[in-house]
Amino acid sequence: MGTLIPWVLAILVASGLKGSVKIVKEKEEYLIEGLGSYRRKLEPGLNFIIPVYDQVVYKDTIREKVLDVPAQSCITRDNVSITVDAVVYWRIMDMYKAFYKVENLRDAMVNMVLTQIRSEMGKLELDQTFTARTEINEILLRELDIATDPWGVKVTRVELRDIMPSKAVQDSMELQMAAERQKRANILTSEGHRDSAINSAQGDAQAKLLQAEAAKKAAILNAEAEQQAIVLKAQGERQEQILKAEATAEAMKIVMEKLQNDPNAREALQFLLAQEYLEMGKEIGNSGSSKVMFMDPRSMISTIEGVQSVIAQNNNTSNSDRTPYNPMELDLERIKK
Template sequence: MEAIFAALALLTIGYLIGSVKIINQGYEALVERLGKYIATLKPGVNFIVPFLDTIVWEETTRERVLDIPPQEAITKDNVSLKADAVVYWRILDLKRAYYAIDNVEEAIQNLVLTMLRSEIGQMELNETFSGRKEINQALLQELDEATEPWGVKVTRVEIRDIIPAPKVLESMQQEKAAEIKKHAAILEAEATLEYMKRLSEALRSQPNSKEVLQFLLAQRFVDANFRLGESPNSKILFMDPKAMTEALAELLNSHNENEEGKQK
């Protein structure tokens, strides 16, 4: 008899131990009995029926991060690029996340890839750089609607990098360099014009303006030839200082005549 009672005691203790399930904070678990869903276990101490009940899935309900690898896409103006993103999401309903979709994380990733290609395909290349906020908002809204039946909440979507194809990137850099060069040329031309105006005003008040003009031109001529000689791609260049002086003198006389005409 004592052996029977001891065996029963051991079975009882084993039953009690097997029936107690502790779920950690931030997690939930699904229980099936004989293959059918019966309950969702919350954080804390829970009880199940040993041998009949089975915990089929225990998962966190905290917010998590899903990295989306670089994805090839084509813009509205037929430019190839790669874009990647980060998705912040969490499970609201563990039961639906398990039974409504086979692999919820993989499903979210596939959705993001499809929607990202679609959004970029509606924009031109320049718009993708300046419109990241709009892309993020559009993806968030579409993902939130698509994942709601799965018991999932997408809280945030962030586009990390948008990188054009190497040839496109090289073309953009060349275009930027040409823009900078053009701007520098405009500034130099404006500076030269301002210098000529000031020189013209100064020479008008000089009785020996022609000699001063010749000296300045000669100085400019020497400086220009010195810089040309230092250049690794220098070439022999013949310039006529006299012709330059005459041309500038004519320009100065014309300017003086115009000023006198305005005063009359």
Template sequence: MESILAALALVIVGYTVGSVKIINQGNEALVERLGRYHRKLTPGLNFIVPFVDSIVLEDTVREQVLDVEPQEAITKDNVALKADAVVYWRILELERAFYSVEDVELGIKNLVLTTLRSALGQMKVEDTYSSRSEINQTLLHQLDEATAAWGVKVTRVEVQNISPPPSLLESMAQQRAAEIRKRASISEAEGTVESMRLIAKALQAQPNTSEVLKYLIAQRYVEANEKISESPNSKVIFMDPKALSEALENLMETPTTPDGFDPGLGGGPGNGASS
């Protein structure tokens, strides 16, 4: 009799232990009864019927991160590049995520690859850098729509890297360098013209223009010689400051008559046509 009671007690204890299921916070579990979906277990203490009920899945409903490795894509202007992305997602309805798709994480990954290639295929390669935020929004909208039937919510998508071929990067760097040199040359030329204009204006107001010109030419002459001497392949160049000074003086001078008009224009005070 005692052995029967002991056996019965063991059965009761085993049944009780087998019927108790504790689900951790942030997780949920699915219960099938005789092979069919029965109910969902929430965090805390839960009871099931041993040998009749079985837990087929326990998974987290917290936000998860899916890192999609770099994949090749072809842009609108037929440039092959590689791009990768990170997807943040969470399960809203565990039963739909389990019964609607074989592998929900693999399904999201394949959707990301297809959508990312499609988005890059509609852009030129130079637009992919400035339109990354637009690409992220496109991916998020399309993935959220596609995964809604799976009971999944895609909360955010971030395209991490877009890597064109090394040859294209080198070409783009050379183009940027050429543009920078061009802008520098234009700025230098504009500065030179402005300097010449200011010097000419200042010289016209000076009574001793010739002396000032001689001083400026001598200064430039010394500076030029210093630069030539610093060059590793220096050469000897003879310059005639006097000749340069005379040439500039001739350019600065404007022949006028004592009456203050240019004789080449014709007419003037006292020279009108006789009537």
């Protein structure tokens, strides 16, 4: 019996020492009570407590947690029933408040989130719940963070996952979307027809304008070409007349020189004049139109005699004045006589 007591004491001391050592993991905290009252908080690492007197009443992590909020039914401002679920990211900032300020922190968080979701959805119409999801998340985050601050909790993010209307509402929305798509299709079709008509009209107008401009340019070019042709023709006729006049003057000069130097050239001149006179009559008779020509044989002789008198007078004048005769300076008054 005497030897048993030391062993019992040794066992009690070992168990007491074991119960007095507490190893707290990183990102975790323990709350210690002594005789029913709060004493202290154990930080991560090696900690010692008084066996039997100190007790660990609560331990939890301070890392960020995910709270899965179950789907719930909500009524929008336009009296449409929808089902909404969400997910909340949060963490414990003060372990003392999380344990002593609220009973069952997780259930309290779920009920708080559900209440805030119902409140915010009741402020919006059905269409706004789909388009303003980001704004709703920001409002829920702000409101939940303020509401859970007394519990030592920090809400870091709130996300609405699914917003599901009732079956009847879904059917109505599908019909509305089908009608809206049909309306857009009709509008696009009518706009396409309108644009096509406008483009066709603009194309026709542009084509007519181009045709008018082309016709105008063609008329201008034709007028310029005709004007140029008239100018060139007039210049050609003028040049031809000048050349004929020069040729006639040169021929008369040669004839006058021959008449002055050769007395027998007068008979040859008379013969040439008579021949030219007869050729002229022949050409007139061979023309396409019908003509009647009265020719007096005596006129031929008088013409030739007139030419002979002119030549004789010019010779007398040239002999008396001793000035060379210029065939281009014929005295018209003497020819008339």
